[in-house]
Amino acid sequence: MSRDRMRVKTDGRIKLPSMLGMSSLLVMFAVLCLTVFAVLSVATVQANTGLLEKMNSAVSEYYRADCEAEQILAQLRNNTIPAEVEVNGDTYSYLCRVNETQALAVEVEICADAYKILRWQLISVGEWQADDKRPVWGGK
Amino acid sequence: MKTSRISLGLMEQVLMLCILAIAATVCLRVFVWADNKSDEAIERNHAITHLQSAAEVLKACGGDFAQAAKMHGGEVQADTWKLRFDEAWQQTTETASFTLLVRREETQTMHLGQARLVVLDEAQTEIASLTVAWQEGEQ
Numbered sequence: 003m004s005r006d007r008m009r010v011k012t013d014g015r016i017k018l019p020s021m022l023g024m025s026s027l028l029v030m031f032a033v034l035c036l037t038v039f040a041v042l043s044v045a046t047v048q049a050n051t052g053l054l055e056k057m058n059s060a061v062s063e064y065y066r067a068d069c070e071a072e073q074i075l076a077q078l079r080n081n082t083i084p085a086e087v088e089v090n091g092d093t094y095s096y097l098c099r100v101n102e103t104q105a106l107a108v109e110v111e112i113c114a115d116a117y118k119i120l121r122w123q124l125i126s127v128g129e130w131q132a133d134d135k136r137p138v139w140g141g142k
Numbered sequence: 143m144k145t146s147r148i149s150l151g152l153m154e155q156v157l158m159l160c161i162l163a164i165a166a167t168v169c170l171r172v173f174v175w176a177d178n179k180s181d182e183a184i185e186r187n188h189a190i191t192h193l194q195s196a197a198e199v200l201k202a203c204g205g206d207f208a209q210a211a212k213m214h215g216g217e218v219q220a221d222t223w224k225l226r227f228d229e230a231w232q233q234t235t236e237t238a239s240f241t242l243l244v245r246r247e248e249t250q251t252m253h254l255g256q257a258r259l260v261v262l263d264e265a266q267t268e269i270a271s272l273t274v275a276w277q278e279g280e281q
Contacts (some may be wrong), residue, residue: 022151029158036169043176051183058190058270065197066270072275076254079277117277139256 039118060101064124067106071122074098078112093120103128185240188231189261189270192242195272196225196259200244205276207244207257221246239264253279 012056072086074084078094109121150177172242196214200223203209204274207223222245226238240263247256255278 022147022154025158027157029162032162033165036165040169040172043173047176047179047183052184053185058186061190061194062272065194065274069273069275072277073251073254076251077248079253079279081253098267105252115279 005009019101037093064106065098071098071106071108075108075117078110079115079117095121096129099127100124165227166280185263186270189240189242190272192227192231193259193270195274196242197221200213200257200259200262200274201276205246205257205278207246209273210244240269247273249275253277 010077011034070117074087074096077084078087081091083094084096084099087094090111093109095107098106098108103126104124105127107121108119109119111120144154198211199210199214200207203213207218207221211218211223212252214225215260218224222243224244226234227240227242228234229237231237231240240261242259243259244257244259247258247279250254256273256275258271258273261269263269
């Protein structure tokens with residue numbers, strides 16, 4: 003029966019198959035494309051925002067630790083030695099935590115009213131585990 | 143038969159137009175939201191960068207606002223150092239899109255100076271802030 007529909011009619015005209023549903027397919031394709039692009043933009047924005055927030059919080063955390071270190075130094079200059087400070091003669095050293103993996107290591111020398119900063123360094127304090135899942139060429 | 147097929151086709155067209163219009167509206171809103179979020183994140187990143195610069199200049203000048211303004215720009219009014227930025231985050235003396243304010247804060251500890259740095263947008267909403275401290279007196 004359907005094959006008959008494709009055939010030439012008795013009056014010579016070729017009858018084409020029904021175009022009903024083609025526009026539906028086109029619109030569905032367009033909606034699919036729009037949805038995919040929308041999902042991609044949301045994913046990209048969230049990834050970028052997450053990365054920028056991590057960078058910004060790293061800066062904020064550093065300055066919070068820096069303020070803490072300056073406060074301890076001011077206390078040392080006022081002849082008050084906080085508990086976390088290690089004393090070695092005229093040299094005082096202490097650590098101010100920045101985050102889970104970093105800390106600010108400070109070493110100062112205080113003589114009477116004068117002070118000299120020997121070390122004001124951001125160091126890594128987190129545990130580092132080597133990733134040996136893939137073999138790395140040793141050079142030989 | 144022909145009439146019902148034509149009306150069926152028309153109904154399909156109308157229905158598809160409605161679906162396309164709804165999908166386009168929703169997706170357009172998502173695109174606009176994504177664009178706004180991206181702009182906000184970029185603004186905050188610029189703000190933090192400029193806050194960091196101002197903080198380091200202030201520490202290097204030992205908390206002297208006048209010297210910091212001479213080195214880094216901006217104006218000093220009483221206990222506040224103000225820097226103005228345009229939309230491209232370039233320093234300007236005219237109407238500013240963003241303002242960086244540095245205000246001295248009182249501390250309980252002698253020899254310690256402290257200030258709070260804040261970046262505000264045109265609507266005076268805080269975008270980012272930092273607190274910086276320095277040693278006062280002779281080194």
